[in-house]
Amino acid sequence: QYTPSRSPLNVPLVMVIPSPGGCARVCCCNETGMLERLPRCGKAFATMMRKVDVWKWCNLSEFMVYYERFTNCTEVETIIVGCYWPNPLAQSFITGIHRQFFSNCTRNRGHWEDPPDEVLIPLIAVPVLLTVVMAGLVVWRSRRTDRLL
Template sequence: NTFVTTGLSAIDKANLKPRVCNETALLIEIEKCGDRFQRDMMQVDPHNWCNLTHFIRDYNVFSYCTEWSAEDIGCYWPNPLVENYIIRVHKLFFSNCTVEPILWVDPPDNMLALLILTPVLLTLVMTILVAWYSRRGDILA
């Protein structure tokens, strides 16, 4: 039984230097990602900024760009710096995208009665059928 592992061996890992996050470089790179996203969003009608189907690909590219930039520079992703930048982008483009609360309305009384009585009556009928077949089986045996 050969156990296969992926990644670096313990010897290789021992020779790796710990990566230090260069936050200045990270800010510069995510600004580039944000600039591209902003250019892409300017191509979308502002009335459609709350409809994800109109810009999902652009947002995915933006998200991937921030992730790749952070990892390339040696930073974790997500991290507070990137998260704060993404929040700023959200405030810029999506601050007016509030979802109207759903107002739940009770069904009409006759529908409510039907919804309650149906399972109650089915349970009663099934109980009667089981009892009837059990008794009938005793007679036939």
């Protein structure tokens, strides 16, 4: 016996099967159906992105509404076929869309290097020495207070 969860459109989302231990199991993810439905979201997103100048594709504020619709679409289409979201197949699809539209958005950043030893040693030594000095002052002050009382 199972109890189907339903979406607002009265479409079964996930079949929940009670197990002997009292925990519900989720079954019936139609991965083939999901892979057939997700491209609809990609096509709709591509249509919306044509409204944005290509040189603005790296500025999220220019197409945030479109991306939110795309994300919601992938979530709905995944859940309709009884799968959880996100899942590896949906993530792979979304990654493909990212490669298609945002592959040029990564900026070439300079190679990070450690600073020279003349800079690095004081940056490490000063906080260590200050910690030792402060701990010594606390111990010294606490012993001195005991003598005054």
